Amino acid sequence: MQINFTKMSGAGNDFIVIDNRLGQTPLSCDQIRRMCTRRTGIGADGLILLEASETGDFRMNYHNADGLPGSMCGNGGRCTVYFAWSIGIRPAGERYVFEAGPGRYEAEVTDRESVRLHMLPPEDFRDGLQVGAWDCHYVNTGSPHAIVFTEDVDRVDVFGEGRTIRHRQDFFPEGTNVNFLEVTSDDSISVRTFERGVEDETLACGTGAVASALMSYRLGKVSESPVRVKVRSGDILEVGFGEEMRDIYLEGPARIVYLGTVSV
Numbered sequence: 001m002q003i004n005f006t007k008m009s010g011a012g013n014d015f016i017v018i019d020n021r022l023g024q025t026p027l028s029c030d031q032i033r034r035m036c037t038r039r040t041g042i043g044a045d046g047l048i049l050l051e052a053s054e055t056g057d058f059r060m061n062y063h064n065a066d067g068l069p070g071s072m073c074g075n076g077g078r079c080t081v082y083f084a085w086s087i088g089i090r091p092a093g094e095r096y097v098f099e100a101g102p103g104r105y106e107a108e109v110t111d112r113e114s115v116r117l118h119m120l121p122p123e124d125f126r127d128g129l130q131v132g133a134w135d136c137h138y139v140n141t142g143s144p145h146a147i148v149f150t151e152d153v154d155r156v157d158v159f160g161e162g163r164t165i166r167h168r169q170d171f172f173p174e175g176t177n178v179n180f181l182e183v184t185s186d187d188s189i190s191v192r193t194f195e196r197g198v199e200d201e202t203l204a205c206g207t208g209a210v211a212s213a214l215m216s217y218r219l220g221k222v223s224e225s226p227v228r229v230k231v232r233s234g235d236i237l238e239v240g241f242g243e244e245m246r247d248i249y250l251e252g253p254a255r256i257v258y259l260g261t262v263s264v
Helices: 029-036 074-086 158-166 206-218
Strands: 002-010 013-019 046-051 058-064 096-100 103-111 114-118 123-131 134-140 144-149 177-185 188-195 200-202 227-230 236-240 249-253 255-263
Touching: 002 074, 002 249, 013 074, 029 046, 046 074, 058 074, 074 096, 074 103, 074 114, 074 206, 074 249, 074 255, 134 158, 134 206, 144 158, 144 206, 158 177, 158 188, 158 200, 177 206, 188 206, 206 227, 206 236, 206 249
Parallel strands: 013 046, 058 096, 144 177, 188 227
Antiparallel strands: 002 013, 002 255, 046 058, 096 103, 103 114, 114 249, 123 134, 134 144, 177 188, 188 200, 227 236, 236 249
16 A cells, blocks of 8 residues: 655654545554654654544544554644645634544644644643652643753753653553753753653654643743743744643644655
């Protein structure tokens, strides 16, 4: 079977995006994993099927690089919106409305190759989790995130330490993404992420950027909104929110890298 795909990057998070509105692209977990594997496949942090929706403009069906269905992916959502715009799907209202997992999200293309995604309210804030040598915090922003503050994020062994925290089932029974971050000013932070499902450091993580910005604000480490979040790729994501940490948005670049066809 030949499948047309679009390779996309959301601030360094890269995705294989497929138009599956007709429902004619059945993919197994193993096929998705092989397509996402770097060097021997297309290579990506995840695979997204854009599907038809009866209640929104479309549905985002997201799979992690390991082939398993994933929770909400912020940068994946932004890329899906830009992909929808690029193939001529226009929102029924002022904003795109789309389904992702059990949630409904709104978004708009704000500029060429830039998308603002409106996030759902965060859940399950937890502070002061002593996980090994690390003082961790936790919040779910559509995906689960452990947050670790550090004085020098560039010196952290994100793969080794992140993998250890990610698998601490006594704290995180279903696993977690792990964000290491450094506060760089009253309205800016630098973040590196070990991503669950990819099982490695990624160049960016949208829900992780949101989690890191909200936790920094909640703990008084930043004092202004929006928060500028520098990710590993060098791109900047903007996270805006109100005083009660509602009306949250994630904005940043979403780019088409190339178009291709793959045999599966």
